[in-house]
Amino acid sequence: MTSHELSVALKRHILDEGFDAVGIAATGRLDRDTAALDAWLDAGHHATLEWMQRYRDTRADPTRLLPGCRSVAVVAMSYWPGEEEARTPPGHARVALYARGRDYHKVMGKRLKRVGAWLEAETGAATRTFVDTGPVLERGWAQRAGLGWIGKNANLLTRAMGSWLLLGELLTTAELDPDDGPHADHCGTCTACVEACPTDAIVADGVVDSRACISYWTIEHRGEVPEEKRAGNADWIFGCDICQRVCPWNETHAHPVDAERFERRDDLRGLDPLAILAMDEATFRATYSGTPLMRAKWEGMRRNACIVLGNRRDPAALELLHAAAREDPDPVVRSHAAWAIERISGASG
Ligand code: SF4
Ligand code: SF4
Incomplete structure (x- = not known):
C-alpha cells in the first residue's frame, strides 16, 4: 500500500469505529505549543497539577513516546447532547456536559486501540494510542493535523462540530500522508x-x-x-x-449525538x-x-x-x-x- 492508500484506509477504519473526524500530521516538534505550555507552567497557571511539570521534553517530541514515530493521527468525537438535553433540570446542581455518561477514556480508548492493532497487523508498524492518558500536546497536534484551531477558551474548535468534542491520538512509525495544517484561527474579534x-x-x-x-x-x-x-x-x-x-x-455548528455513544444518563x-x-x-x-x-x-x-x-x-x-x-x-x-x-x-x- 502506498502512504496515500494507507492513510485513506486508516481514516476509514477510524470513522468506522464511530469517531467523527480524523486528521493526520507528520511528526516533528510543536515548538509554538511547547513554548505556550512552558509559559503556562512558569506562570503557575497549572495550580497544584504538579504532574504537568513532568515529561516536558517528552511532550515536545513524540519520538520519545514511540521511537521512530513518523505520523500522528488525531481523532475527535463529539458529545453534544442537543439544546434540550444540555439543560440542567430545575433544582439540580450543574454537571459539565462531557461527564454525563460513560468515561470518554474508556469509550474512545478501546476503539482507538482496535485501530492501532489493525494498523500494526496491516503494516508491521509500531503504534501507541492516547486519550488524555499521556504527555501529548493533543490540541497542538489536532491543529497541525488540520482538525481545527485552539480558541480563546483554550478548547479545540472545529468548523464542522464546534468544540463539544474529545480528542485522542494514534502515534505510529508508519508513514502516512499528512493533511493540510496548521488550521487557521477563526475566533476573529469574538470575545x-x-x-x-x-x-x-x-x-x-x-x-x-x-x-x-x-x-x-x-x-x-x-x-x-x-x-x-x-x-x-x-x-x-x-x-x-x-x-x-x-x-x-x-x-x-454543533450537531447532537446519540445518547448511546457515551451511554448518556438522565440522572x-x-x-x-x-x-x-x-x-x-x-x-x-x-x-x-x-x-x-x-x-x-x-x-x-x-x-x-x-x-x-x-x-x-x-x-x-x-x-x-x-x-x-x-x-x-x-x-x-x-x-x-x-x-x-x-x-x-x-x-x-
Ligand atoms: S474558563 Fe471556562 S470552564 Fe473555566 S471557569 Fe471559565 S467558563 Fe468555566
Ligand atoms: S469563537 Fe468566540 S467564544 Fe468561541 S472560542 Fe473563539 S473567542 Fe471564544
Whole structure:
C-alpha cells in the first residue's frame, strides 16, 4: 500500500469505529505549543497539577513516546447532547456536559486501540494510542493535523462540530500522508467566552488560569478549596463549560449525538447536592463507577456539594450539613459543611 492508500484506509477504519473526524500530521516538534505550555507552567497557571511539570521534553517530541514515530493521527468525537438535553433540570446542581455518561477514556480508548492493532497487523508498524492518558500536546497536534484551531477558551474548535468534542491520538512509525495544517484561527474579534467566564479565568487568548477555573476546583483540586474561591463555583458540582456554551461556533455548528455513544444518563443531567452529601461510599461507587465523576472521588463530590449548598443559602440543607460537619469521616468535608452552615446562617459571606 502506498502512504496515500494507507492513510485513506486508516481514516476509514477510524470513522468506522464511530469517531467523527480524523486528521493526520507528520511528526516533528510543536515548538509554538511547547513554548505556550512552558509559559503556562512558569506562570503557575497549572495550580497544584504538579504532574504537568513532568515529561516536558517528552511532550515536545513524540519520538520519545514511540521511537521512530513518523505520523500522528488525531481523532475527535463529539458529545453534544442537543439544546434540550444540555439543560440542567430545575433544582439540580450543574454537571459539565462531557461527564454525563460513560468515561470518554474508556469509550474512545478501546476503539482507538482496535485501530492501532489493525494498523500494526496491516503494516508491521509500531503504534501507541492516547486519550488524555499521556504527555501529548493533543490540541497542538489536532491543529497541525488540520482538525481545527485552539480558541480563546483554550478548547479545540472545529468548523464542522464546534468544540463539544474529545480528542485522542494514534502515534505510529508508519508513514502516512499528512493533511493540510496548521488550521487557521477563526475566533476573529469574538470575545464571548472571555466575557462569559464568571471567574475571569481566561487571562489571555487560549490561556486559562486553573487557579481561577471552576473545572479545576471541582474536578482536579484535592483537599480544601480556598474560601475566596468557593462562591465562584456557584451551582457547579462537577466541571464547568460556560465558555463553550456561549461560543457562536457551537451555536451554529454543533450537531447532537446519540445518547448511546457515551451511554448518556438522565440522572447526570444534574445532581441533587443533598443526595450526594448523604451518599455513603459504596452507594457512590455503585452509582457513578465508570463515569468521569470518579475523578473527583467520593470525598471531592461531597466537598463540592457543601460548596453548592453554601452558595444556595437554603436553610433546608442545614440539618444535613450539621450532621456532615459533626460526623463526616473526611475533615475537608466537615470543614466545608461548617462553612456552608455559616454562610446559610448569614454569619459569613
Ligand atoms: S470552564 Fe468555566 S471557569 Fe473555566 S474558563 Fe471556562 S467558563 Fe471559565
Ligand atoms: S467564544 Fe468566540 S473567542 Fe471564544 S472560542 Fe468561541 S469563537 Fe473563539
